Amino acid sequence: MALTSLLSFFIVVTLLIRGLSAQIAGEQNVYWQSLQRQQQHKLQARTDCRVERLTAQEPTIRFESEAGLTEFWERNNQQFECAGVAAVRNVIQPRGLLLPHYNNAPQLLYVVRGRGILGTVIPGCPETFERDIQPRQDRQRRFMDQHQKVRQFRQGDVLALPAGFTLWFYNNGGEPLVTVALLDTGNAANQLDQTFRHFFLAGNPQGGRQSYFGRRETQEQEGRTNNIFNGFDDEILADAFGVDVQTARRLKGQDDMRGRIVRAERFNIVFPGQEAEERWERDQPYSPANGFEETLCTAKLRENLDEPTRADVYNPRGGRISSLNSLTLPILSWLRLSAEKGVLYRNGLVAPHWNVNAHSIVYITRGSGRFQVVGPGGRSVFDGEVREGQLIIVPQNYVVAKRASEDEGLEWIAFKTNDNAMTSQLAGRLSAIRAMPEEVVMTAYGVSREEARRLKYNREESRVFSSRSRYSPRSSRPMSHMPKPFEYAMDVIKSMM
Numbered sequence: 371m372a373l374t375s376l377l378s379f380f381i382v383v384t385l386l387i388r389g390l391s392a393q394i395a396g397e398q399n400v401y402w403q404s405l406q407r408q409q410q411h412k413l414q415a416r417t418d419c420r421v422e423r424l425t426a427q428e429p430t431i432r433f434e435s436e437a438g439l440t441e442f443w444e445r446n447n448q449q450f451e452c453a454g455v456a457a458v459r460n461v462i463q464p465r466g467l468l469l470p471h472y473n474n475a476p477q478l479l480y481v482v483r484g485r486g487i488l489g490t491v492i493p494g495c496p497e498t499f500e501r502d503i504q505p506r507q508d509r510q511r512r513f514m515d516q517h518q519k520v521r522q523f524r525q526g527d528v529l530a531l532p533a534g535f536t537l538w539f540y541n542n543g544g545e546p547l548v549t550v551a552l553l554d555t556g557n558a559a560n561q562l563d564q565t566f567r568h569f570f571l572a573g574n575p576q577g578g579r580q581s582y583f584g585r586r587e588t589q590e591q592e593g594r595t596n597n598i599f600n601g602f603d604d605e606i607l608a609d610a611f612g613v614d615v616q617t618a619r620r621l622k623g624q625d626d627m628r629g630r631i632v633r634a635e636r637f638n639i640v641f642p643g644q645e646a647e648e649r650w651e652r653d654q655p656y657s658p659a660n661g662f663e664e665t666l667c668t669a670k671l672r673e674n675l676d677e678p679t680r681a682d683v684y685n686p687r688g689g690r691i692s693s694l695n696s697l698t699l700p701i702l703s704w705l706r707l708s709a710e711k712g713v714l715y716r717n718g719l720v721a722p723h724w725n726v727n728a729h730s731i732v733y734i735t736r737g738s739g740r741f742q743v744v745g746p747g748g749r750s751v752f753d754g755e756v757r758e759g760q761l762i763i764v765p766q767n768y769v770v771a772k773r774a775s776e777d778e779g780l781e782w783i784a785f786k787t788n789d790n791a792m793t794s795q796l797a798g799r800l801s802a803i804r805a806m807p808e809e810v811v812m813t814a815y816g817v818s819r820e821e822a823r824r825l826k827y828n829r830e831e832s833r834v835f836s837s838r839s840r841y842s843p844r845s846s847r848p849m850s851h852m853p854k855p856f857e858y859a860m861d862v863i864k865s866m867m
Contacts, residue, residue: 454556
């Protein structure tokens with residue numbers, strides 16, 4: 371009897387050890403796969419980059435369509451090539467439809483203004499949305515329209531969109547829908563080269579008016595004017611879809627001059643109310659492995675960062691910062707991207723910091739302010755004003771400080787090329803200086819113990835500071851560093867609208 375009990379005990383212990391070993395091995399495997407994916411991104415981006423000077427950039431290429439416009443930042447710019455990214459901004463008018471297309475790189479899209487509907491066609495997923503259609507002429511015959519899941523989005527949402535998935539956007543609101551997107555062309559999902567490519571399934575993407583504000587694209591890029599069906603033979607398309615040749619020819623959109631964003635006055639599709647959809651997403655159990663609780667077909671693709679209650683860092687005198695990574699939106703572990711929304715009140719300051727493991731691509735969504743970026747050797751690579759609509763790339767390990775203007779404050783969205791981007795600060799309660807012993811600070815900077823303590827402890831804020839300066843660094847006018855009391859209240863009101 372004792373021998374049997376002892377044998378059972380050893381069997382249980384052996385199984386536990388094997389299970390624990392398998393779990394540890396699995397976690398280590400995930401960790402090493404993460405490192406390998408980061409290495410792949412680094413190897414696919416340019417390796418001969420020498421960033422001497424950064425610039426706050428605006429779009430240089432514009433395509434005007436029937437119901438909106440699309441703007442690109444210069445694709446051959448060294449800063450974009452070194453970071454391995456591309457950027458695009460869309461303005462979709464009410465009842466405008468951005469035609470179905472797919473991209474060669476994963477993207478994070480931020481909704482600057484407005485609301486709309488997102489359609490994603492995920493390969494292999496079922497058509498779970500359906501509705502009956504009964505023609506008036508034939509009461510006996512019924513049709514059922516079936517399609518994959520569609521999602522609603524609104525201002526402040528970040529949408530995570532994998533490479534190669536067919537996408538379309540529709541503005542069902544009463545104001546222009548403005549979005550800005552970062553495409554990670556250095557991602558392992560893009561296996562060809564660093565060039566950003568989009569493939570349209572309908573229309574004539576460059577059928578509208580084109581404007582160039584900077585260096586012109588190459589003739590080869592300008593010549594891509596048709597959708598993906600244009601290169602196929604009419605008979606092949608007719609046979610593939612089981613339609614006549616005339617219908618197949620219409621797929622090519624050769625005479626369609628509406629552009630990539632077209633007007634759709636009648637747009638009646640089936641989708642649940644936004645409140646019901648958000649309630650369903652909140653009730654889903656969290657799984658860091660994105661396993662049985664969240665399949666690819668039903669994966670959560672969006673998260674709102676505009677709500678003040680969503681803030682991870684908040685200073686009532688300075689502003690707030692909200693972060694989004696793969697811990698809060700699991701699909702980002704696949705895209706290898708993350709995001710950060712920042713709001714600074716008038717003259718607020720973000721402590722000088724650097725991104726430990728990612729590039730940061732910052733788009734100014736509202737207001738204006740001053741950025742300072744310092745690179746290797748203490749060399750200033752940017753020191754100037756940034757304003758709404760501009761984009762600036764802050765390379766990995768470069769130190770950046772942000773200050774809002776005295777007049778209107780500053781808001782931005784930062785896209786980062788790692789799904790769990792980390793920052794390290796130079797000042798404040800969580801800074802590198804604060805974490806050092808006083809003796810190290812005294813010796814390193816040649817200061818007294820009292821001065822070392824002031825350097826370490828004078829700032830008790832974590833990351834967002836209120837200004838203690840009485841004067842603007844660019845002006846001799848007195849500054850009002852205290853934000854008006856209603857600023858935070860207005861943030862709350864906007865989030866409820």
